[in-house]
Amino acid sequence: MTLKVTVDRKPEGVAVIYTEGYINNQGGEEIARVAFDLIGDGHKVLLLNLEGTKIVNSIGISILIEIIEKMLEIEGKLAFCNLTPTIEKTFHIMGLTQYAAIHADEVSAVAEMAGR
Amino acid sequence: MTLKVTVDRKPEGVAVIYTEGYINNQGGEEIARVAFDLIGDGHKVLLLNLEGTKIVNSIGISILIEIIEKMLEIEGKLAFCNLTPTIEKTFHIMGLTQYAAIHADEVSAVAEMAGR
Amino acid sequence: MANSAILREVTLTLPMLPDMEIAASKTATAMAEYMQMSSDKIDEVRMAVVEACINSFEHSDATDRKVYLTFAVLGDDEPEKLQISIRDTGHGFEPTEVEEPRIEEKLRSERKRGWGLKIIQGLMDEVEIHSGRDGTRVVMSKLR
């Protein structure tokens, strides 16, 4: 059950992180590692496209809070797209949506984020 | 867990039966009912497209033997397409493949069956 | 009384080992699909079950290293409710003493975790926690 994480640096300046699989403990850590690498490279606008993730757990998600914390610090931006309804509901329950926008799909997310 | 069964009467003279769901006892009976209706309407060439079926059981499959029996009697033809590897293997184990051809997809099946 | 009869019940015992919560989530899916629950609701049940299993794995310290689950379909005649119980034989805890997590605080705190119970409560229709020295049992249910 290892999460696959890949990255696409869009010309619009948004770095998109794609996941495939279960976001558990290790999955969350892997995403954070990739995100912090991107931030280290100067990326301040990150989009997490979770289309390939149908299941998460709260340990995995709490690790994502570290990315949000970092974004507040550097005045960057993290957003999500392609969430299952349950993952979206979970993000609402946690209040994550106050700090990270949720977009329906990647195209609209990138358009919105690049235009800030 | 009810099986959905639909039919498409092709201009080539092949009647294609589509299934969606689990072929268990009732599922097999439903397919047989539809097949015998088609045979009653004069159709002698039937194709069972199982693309929408990922799981079967032996009770469901044994009911399909009744259709093969009928086809031998009326000198008709029954074939299958879009089987999962396991369903195909099961048909081999049972020896069904001696009496009913297996085709990879519907297009090649219809071409082959119409040309008989 | 509505939803009183147990129409069918499945029990599952899992070892407390990585990824075994997935077996629980699949059993939940099988029962919910049998009831013809919508796929969104099934997903919510799956996630809640995963959270409850992980809590037992991580916090119970149960010496038998096992989690005991039952999945009951309740209803009068027709299936109406899926009730899932997740039990361990660990040291238990006091649910009323668990602090409610708040995102504003988590953002400043070292400890980002502590969301499991809140998520379970948010995703299921009913949740009861029985916990004591003999262990913990979480009973959660969702209407079809």
Place this chain on the structure above:
Amino acid sequence: MANSAILREVTLTLPMLPDMEIAASKTATAMAEYMQMSSDKIDEVRMAVVEACINSFEHSDATDRKVYLTFAVLGDDEPEKLQISIRDTGHGFEPTEVEEPRIEEKLRSERKRGWGLKIIQGLMDEVEIHSGRDGTRVVMSKLR
């Protein structure tokens, strides 16, 4: 000896009711996926488990109306083999007296059924049947 240690084991108890074999097939899937078995092999395991459950449902006449399953991942260190046991407390049968089904005969016969055991044997790597007055236990396994 290879494949000797049980790395993890899950148990499942099912009522003998329509569609409950699907719960067994999902548990099998969870264990096989954990072992990273190929999806084709997983499918074969699923089908074999379904057949064994249905046999217990239909033929055992067990008064408790339950089927008891265990799913064990075996191996030395790395998961190598998935071993599944399907047990009922019914009246049992004599496997050597079961006639091998042949399609030519089934085509002429009233009774088209009788394929379950042959399919299980064809799909799994190893199959053992223990049956007697205390019931039946089918133990089947597949290498990763």
